[in-house]
Amino acid sequence: MNRKLAPICFAALIFASIASSVAEAQSVLTHHVRDAVRTGEAPSVGRLPEDQTLTLDIVLPLGDSDGLTRFLSDVYNPASTNYRQFLTPAQFTARFGPSQEAYDAVVAFARNAGLTVYGGSRDAMDVQVKGSVSTIEAAFHVTMRTYQHPTENRVFYAPDQEPTVDLPFNLWHISGLDNYSIPHPMLTSKTDYLKAQGSIATGVSSHATTGSGPSNSFLGSDMRAAYYGKTALTGAGQNLGLLEYEGTDLADLNTYYTNVGQTNTVPITILSTDGTSPNCVDTKAGGRCDDTEQTLDMTQALGMAPGLASLVMYVGSTDTAMIGAMTTHDPLPTTIGCSWGWTPADPTTLNPYFEKMASQGQNFFAASGDSSTWSKLHEAWPADNAYVVAVGGTDLETESAGGAWKSETAWIDSGGGISPDDIAIPKWQQISGVINSSNEGSTTYRNGPDVSANANFTFYVCADQSGCTANEYGGTSFAAPMWAGYIALVNQARALYSETTLGFLNPIIYAENVTSIYDTDFHDITSGKSGKYSAVVGYDLVTGWGSPNAGLIAALVKY
DSSP: TTTTHHHHHHHHHHHHHHTTTOOOOBSSSSOOOOOHHTTTTOOOOEEEEOOOEEEEEEOOOOSOHHHHHHHHHHHHHHSSSSTTTOOOOHHHHHHHHHHHHHHHHHHHHHHHHEEEEEEEEEETTTEEEEEEEEHHHHHOOOEEEEOOSSSSEEEEEESSSEEEESSSSOOOOTSHHHHHOOEEESSEEHHHHHHHHHHHHGOOOTTTTTSSSSGGGGGGHHHHHHHHHHOOOOOOOOOEHHHHHHHHBBHHHHHHHHHTTOOOOEEEEEESSSSSSSSSOOOTTTTTOOOOOHHHHHHHHHOOTTTEEEEEEEOOSSSHHHHHTTTTTOOSSSSSEEEEEEEOTTTTTTHHHHHHHHHHHHHEEEESSSBBOOSSSSSEEEEEEETTEEEEEEEEEESSTTTTEEEEOOOOTTTTTOOOOOOOOOOSSSSTTTSOOOOOOOSSSOOOSEEHHHHHOBBEEOOTTSSSSEEEEHHHHHHHHHHHHHHHHHHHHHHHHHHOOOOOHHHHHHHHHTTTTTHHHHEEOSSSSTEEEEOOOOSBBTTBBEOOOHHHHHHTTOO
16 A cells, blocks of 8 residues: 555544444534524625635544643642643643544544645644535535624624534534634724724823833833843743734834844744735735734734744634644744734633643733723633733833833723623632722623733834834733733743743732732732723732732742
């Protein structure tokens, strides 16, 4: 037999042998039918053309979900012998991931159904496929219809019922079956904000009088000076990741550094996780690709940690493909920033991946949003996931250009509140002293944000090969990569003491911050308001615990 054909034939034999034992199609463990479709709020207006090609990401379930739950309880328990004994991706797969037989069976199923398998891996728990609508409908027993969006002036496609598969076991999820929610960057411009509010420019507080950039705007390096203030730690030896739904043009990053008289020395990789183009060029005539978010994510992460070993932008069209890659890539990014928001069909979809990150000592920082109080309309995802560090926004003043922290208030549009996805309150928010009548948090559901950093309209930004702006853009999308960079400094400091990576931040800071040393770790933001909630002493639903103070790195090194 041709050796190149052997794996394919073997997988086909596996599928053939198990398919014969399938009594009925198996369900998928997460749901895919949008609420607007299910309730009839979004009326059907037709069917997706049968010859249209879709790309999907088929996700397998964990092999031992209960065992992973027990492991996570141990690995973050100082009394356990497993404390901080984080796993490698290969170790995770061997202990908790899908079996090789199950993975091969899914690959064989997809090919037998007429789908083209073009990516994915057992370690990432996914099989990436593409095929015509008619092939997808037959494979998953659905009809792909088009619907009028209930809140946006556009038509979206989605399945008319929950998918099922001819396999002897359940799948976890199938990403890409609908485009109801188009991912959007968590940034906003002062011009758009004022237009939406019907205000004039003086109605927005702007303290960009002490930045070291053009027109006194803040640079990424200014955030380092304000929140770290020293020079010893640069993120050396650390690998940082950024989640991006579109690629970028590094010419814009180069323009930023040239204009501010700085130099970037960190190697940057733009990695397509599912075939999505890594390039983002504003061609004007040939279609617009905006890399404002992607560029500012880099400037904020690199400004905080200018000596990183690597920065990788994980670019993709489906969340599972990008985050799956983040949990398997070599080198593994131990700190990750996400400045995009979207509304999933099922908020549990990414749970296995976020739990995997926690088991591997990774941190995922997500912008909490720029639409004030969380609600079904102003979604919190993915920031309200229990295994994500949600990052809110503040309004920062510094002592001087490139100088130390001076004062901070809550940013007027910082996203925060109680999980609109009804995600249960995690253990660390149940600690006595966290939720109280002052902050008006929930004792039932996840509260956010967890931490915060500057998000006011005070930054210098270059993008779209069209020049740069000062004091125009803001948003929690600036704050999330800042925090990712900051934890790179922490992990570097821990490495110097021969300690493991920090791991998931939230269980640590919630326990730490109800003690008397809270003020040495964080700037407690106690003034300002965003929507329904106000910044108060201690934890609050606008700024979380606040922004990093001088003592935080030393405190996190000891854990």
